[in-house]
Amino acid sequence: MTTILRIVSDCGGCFVMQESFLHRERQNTTMWFWLLVIMGFYFLFRWYWYRQILQNLTDKYVFITGCDSGFGNLLARQLDEQGLRVLAACLTQRGTEQLKEATSQRLQTVILDVTDSENVAAAASWVKQQVGDRGLWGLVNNAGISSPIAPNGWLTKNDFCKVLNVNLVGMIDVTLSLLPLIRKAKGRIVNVSSGAGRLSLTGGGYSISKYGVEAFSDSLRRELCSFGVKVCIIEPGAFKTHITDPKYFQETIKQIWSHLPEETKESYGKSSYDIYFKNMHSSVDVVSSKLSLVTDCMEHALTAVHPHTRYSAGWDVKLIYLPLSYLPTSLVDFLWSLVTVSLAKMLLKQDP
Numbered sequence: 001m002t003t004i005l006r007i008v009s010d011c012g013g014c015f016v017m018q019e020s021f022l023h024r025e026r027q028n029t030t031m032w033f034w035l036l037v038i039m040g041f042y043f044l045f046r047w048y049w050y051r052q053i054l055q056n057l058t059d060k061y062v063f064i065t066g067c068d069s070g071f072g073n074l075l076a077r078q079l080d081e082q083g084l085r086v087l088a089a090c091l092t093q094r095g096t097e098q099l100k101e102a103t104s105q106r107l108q109t110v111i112l113d114v115t116d117s118e119n120v121a122a123a124a125s126w127v128k129q130q131v132g133d134r135g136l137w138g139l140v141n142n143a144g145i146s147s148p149i150a151p152n153g154w155l156t157k158n159d160f161c162k163v164l165n166v167n168l169v170g171m172i173d174v175t176l177s178l179l180p181l182i183r184k185a186k187g188r189i190v191n192v193s194s195g196a197g198r199l200s201l202t203g204g205g206y207s208i209s210k211y212g213v214e215a216f217s218d219s220l221r222r223e224l225c226s227f228g229v230k231v232c233i234i235e236p237g238a239f240k241t242h243i244t245d246p247k248y249f250q251e252t253i254k255q256i257w258s259h260l261p262e263e264t265k266e267s268y269g270k271s272s273y274d275i276y277f278k279n280m281h282s283s284v285d286v287v288s289s290k291l292s293l294v295t296d297c298m299e300h301a302l303t304a305v306h307p308h309t310r311y312s313a314g315w316d317v318k319l320i321y322l323p324l325s326y327l328p329t330s331l332v333d334f335l336w337s338l339v340t341v342s343l344a345k346m347l348l349k350q351d352p
């Protein structure tokens, strides 16, 4: 009798446990269901919020620097096709002629070297004439150079100034000269930075200039929001354009090495030159040729009702540069040293 009673009470216990287990399962399922519903609504709202495009795009003037080639050239053609009034600044006469041939009559060109302040002032008054009372809707600060990229100890002050003058000081000069026209239109400023503006992995002025672009853009955005002006930052990864041409990099590094004092060559070692030289060539494999990934971000920044503050374009920037930039510096230094050591071993094994 006692045994029967124990069995019955055990079964009852089991039943109660089963009941509470099922109850918890049901609670979990309900929780996951609502979590998915909330996330679904969030993404739906986000998609709807960011996909709204401005009206009257055909009335809007956009000034783009560095339109001879690369992103600037593609963006000028892309916006022209959308019907915007593109004012394209090229560094060379040849650049303006080629762009004019490929675009509509609406697109206007001007020659601009962003390092020449007189030229910048002349271009700004040309823009003022073009836009009249409407003001300037968009400024895309795209002009840039990358070379020389080399170990800092191989470079001179002038090597740094050369890059900083185009990528940072030139950008600031163009922006300040056009600011009254942009404020008038309550327009947009789109500054082209880089993944290298988040994480500095190579020597030379490039990364420094792009960190500067990030800082300038952040302070400008905070300052201009009360005027209704929006400032967006584009952070592309590595794309196939003139500034990533490995032949040009190799030529530059060769010249820099040949002019180094013997003492510097001995301290760094010939192998470090070989590694650098070969790396310039092998890095071309990871460069994307889909430039529209970048120009689509620029177009969104100019034409969306609600643009993003930062746009990252390219898998390398999304998966490597941005995540690493949030890690502790000592951890990034350690990971980077592992990468460079194994890269060096691999490159030194390759034929010259």
Ligand SMILES: NC(=O)c1ccc[n+]([C@@H]2O[C@H](COP(=O)([O-])OP(=O)(O)OC[C@H]3O[C@@H](n4cnc5c(N)ncnc54)[C@H](OP(=O)(O)O)[C@@H]3O)[C@@H](O)[C@H]2O)c1
Binding pocket: 065, 066, 067, 068, 069, 070, 071, 072, 090, 091, 092, 095, 112, 113, 114, 115, 141, 142, 143, 144, 145, 166, 170, 192, 193, 194, 195, 235, 236, 237, 238, 239, 240, 241, 242, 243, 244
């Ligand atoms: N390609 C990439 O992987 C990458 C990655 C991150 C960020 N970016 C940035 O994207 C922007 C565009 O570069 P890109 O890749 O399209 O290279 P690109 O094809 O070389 O375009 C750069 C443009 O800037 C012009 N330029 C050079 N010096 C100038 C100066 N002093 N004044 C005015 N214009 C000048 C160049 O003219 P010329 O062609 O006549 O020299 C060219 O039209 C740059 O700011 C660059 O730093 C590029």
